[in-house]
Every structure is written in structure tokens, then in C-alpha cells.
Amino acid sequence: MSRPTTGSQPDPWRAPVIVAQVPDTGLHRELEASAAERQAMAAIAGLREILSARASFDIVPKSGGRVQVTGLVRGRIGQTCVVTLDPIESEIEEEVDLMFAPEAEARRLADLIEEGQDDQEPPDVADPPEAVVNGIIDLGRLATDALFLAIDPYPRKEGAVFEAEVTAPDPEDHPFAALKALQDRKRANSSAFPAGPLGAGHEPFAAMV
Numbered sequence: 328m329s330r331p332t333t334g335s336q337p338d339p340w341r342a343p344v345i346v347a348q349v350p351d352t353g354l355h356r357e358l359e360a361s362a363a364e365r366q367a368m369a370a371i372a373g374l375r376e377i378l379s380a381r382a383s384f385d386i387v388p389k390s391g392g393r394v395q396v397t398g399l400v401r402g403r404i405g406q407t408c409v410v411t412l413d414p415i416e417s418e419i420e421e422e423v424d425l426m427f428a429p430e431a432e433a434r435r436l437a438d439l440i441e442e443g444q445d446d447q448e449p450p451d452v453a454d455p456p457e458a459v460v461n462g463i464i465d466l467g468r469l470a471t472d473a474l475f476l477a478i479d480p481y482p483r484k485e486g487a488v489f490e491a492e493v494t495a496p497d498p499e500d501h502p503f504a505a506l507k508a509l510q511d512r513k514r515a516n517s518s519a520f521p522a523g524p525l526g527a528g529h530e531p532f533a534a535m536v
Contacts, residue, residue: 339367382470
């Protein structure tokens with residue numbers, strides 16, 4: 328997942344889970360961002376506003392110290408139509424399915440996968456796992472990243488389309504317009520003199536006295 332660069336800003340929506348405290352049967356969490364959290368998230372994402380942001384997660388321990396996090400993030404955001412510049416609202420719904428591993432293990436697997444040499448990774452894991460940092464998984468950050476991932480960067484109002492301005496071409500701007508004008512002048516000059524014994528376009532000799 329990716330998000331806009333936040334610099335040194337802290338994550339606006341936080342919901343940390345201590346991995347060591349997750350029971351073997353798993354853990355379920357329901358989250359809803361507050362108005363202040365939504366405002367801060369909208370500023371980071373460059374949105375007009377975030378009207379709602381909710382998430383539900385299931386955290387399940389796996390073998391080898393890994394933890395799988397699955398869930399669904401929903402939200403309603405306010406944007407500006409790129410065609411009409413009218414304010415619009417959009418519904419967001421993004422699924423989450425991530426595997427986490429201890430930081431050192433995640434780094435090792437990432438290196439092996441990059442080299443194509445990881446024969447120990449389970450076949451159902453296509454990407455390297457996320458790192459568990461300081462023994463914590465921040466579900467608020469996961470929800471924020473999922474929300475940002477689902478945002479349409481070029482939102483359009485329903486039925487709005489780009490209409491390119493069409494200008495009728497000027498016949499005089501045609502690349503052969505000058506050549507046509509020259510030909511027209513030659514024809515006009517030719518018709519000014521009747522055809523004589525020397526052929527069309529030649530002025531007859533003056534009568535000899």
C-alpha cells in the first residue's frame with residue numbers, strides 16, 4: 328500500500344494492536360475515525376473532506392511469528408470534479424489482506440523474494456510480508472493506507488466529459504493555398520489573350536506595315 332508523502336507528520340488515525348496480546352483464536356476490531364482524524368487525513372490526501380471512515384479487521388496469528396490481517400475499509404469522501412470543478416462525493420470500499428512478520432524476518436523474506444530464491448515461503452503469500460515494528464500493528468494506519476489507495480485521482484461528476492474546443496479550419500491556412508492562388512493567377516493571365524498561331528497564351532505579332 329502507498330500513501331501521499333507525509334514528511335514528519337504523525338499518522339492521524341491510530342489504532343495500535345500489540346501482537347503478543349493477540350489470542351490464538353484471533354482478534355476482531357471495529358474502527359471509526361473521529362472528525363479531527365478525518366480532517367487531518369483529508370489534508371494529507373489533498374481531499375476537500377472525508378465525511379466518514381470506518382474499518383473492520385480480523386487479526387489471526389500464524390506459524391513462525393506471522394500475523395494475518397484481513398478486513399474492509401469504507402468511507403465517503405468529498406472531491407472536486409476535474410471537468411466541471413463542481414464538488415462531488417464518492418463512496419470508498421477497499422479490502423485488506425496482509426501478512427505481517429517480525430521485522431528481521433520480513434526483511435529477510437523481502438530480500439529472498441527479490442532475488443527469486445525464497446523456497447520456504449508459503450505459496451499463498453505472493454508478496455513479502457509487512458514488518459511488525461516494535462511488536463505493534465497499527466490498524467489505523469492500515470485503514471488510512473487502504474482508503475488512500477482507493478481514491479480516484481481524477482474524479483468526474485456523473486455524465487461529465489471533456490469537450491475539446493473545435494475550430495473550423497481557415498482555407499487560407501491550407502499548405503497548398505499559396506500554390507492554388509498562383510495557379511489561379513496563371514489561368515487568369517492566359518485567358519486574357521486569345522489563342523493565336525503560336526498557341527494559347529501568346530500575344531499575336533503586330534501587323535506589318
